[in-house]
Amino acid sequence: MKIIHCSDLHLDSKMETNLSSIKAKERKQEILNTFERMVSYAADNDVEAIIIAGDLFDSSRITNSTKVRVLNTIGKNKKIKFLYLCGNHDENNFISLLEERPSNLLVFDKRWTTFEVGNVKISGITLDENNCNAIYDSLNLKPDEINIVVLHGQISSYNSKDKAENINLTKLKNKNIDYLALGHIHEFLKENLDKRGVYCYSGCLEGRGFDECGEKGFVLLDIDEKSIKAEFVPFAKRQLVELAFDITGFDNWFDIEDAIIEQSKKISKDNLLKVTLKGKYEIKLDKHIEMLEQKLEKFYFVKVKDESILSVKPKDVEKDISLRGEFIRKVLESNLTDLEKERTILVGLKSLLGEDL
């Protein structure tokens, strides 16, 4: 029997951090499309249940069109049970405002609730300040059953007092859990919980910002009479990719561009790309960041971030008796940070040369 574990879809996210408003709208639709595509995958592959481990929506404000599409998708796939646990972003408004809930949309609440799917018992609880310390003692799972537990929060191994979003892994050991389906962290992670079970974050379905780089998708659980096999399925329409490039030792900008363009060839143009320049460069290197961005325009989105640092050593200018040399020596001797020294020298030199700042 098959079950999907997903989480952190954050439907209706604004997506405006990097993108133009047109692309932000498009990306917003794509996240919803990926949710629908996942449900089609489930229908085509005889998946019996989809566990949504929180943060289906980004905030309590949900547009009507998104609500209608989600409800339609659930409603027209009656063979699939949707087991939904609210996350810290959901605020329960989706469920509480529904006039009629599709019969296959099953919702966990603030007490332990257990749903049966085939031979599997799936238990979950929405954490809050009142229940977060008591959930461990009140969880009783039978050793001879296959048990999945659903939670949304940050794992920790210690008992932190009142933080409702903390999940104490130590206290979940030896509780007869076979698979702990987690939401909250946007990256896939699967580790052993104890001798019997594993804990797993599915990660989000689509990355939104460059803090969510790499493959995104869901976890497919394949369950027989005794055990659960869990496999990550990459499913995102687009990935966010960061390409770090060290420019140390280059004295020609065009060589840097060529090398970056060469490296970018292995990245699909459907992805969002961030190129980060690292390392140190010398004053004679003339950088053309915007030109590089234009040359990488085939990507769905591209930005070049310059984190490289100007390297001017005192000995480079010790014999320079011009105003320029005197200026650089003064800056290098100052108490400024390396980054501030770099900026000051660049601005100062441009000004000495009479260029626009």
Ligand SMILES: [Mn+2]
């Ligand atoms: Mn989330």
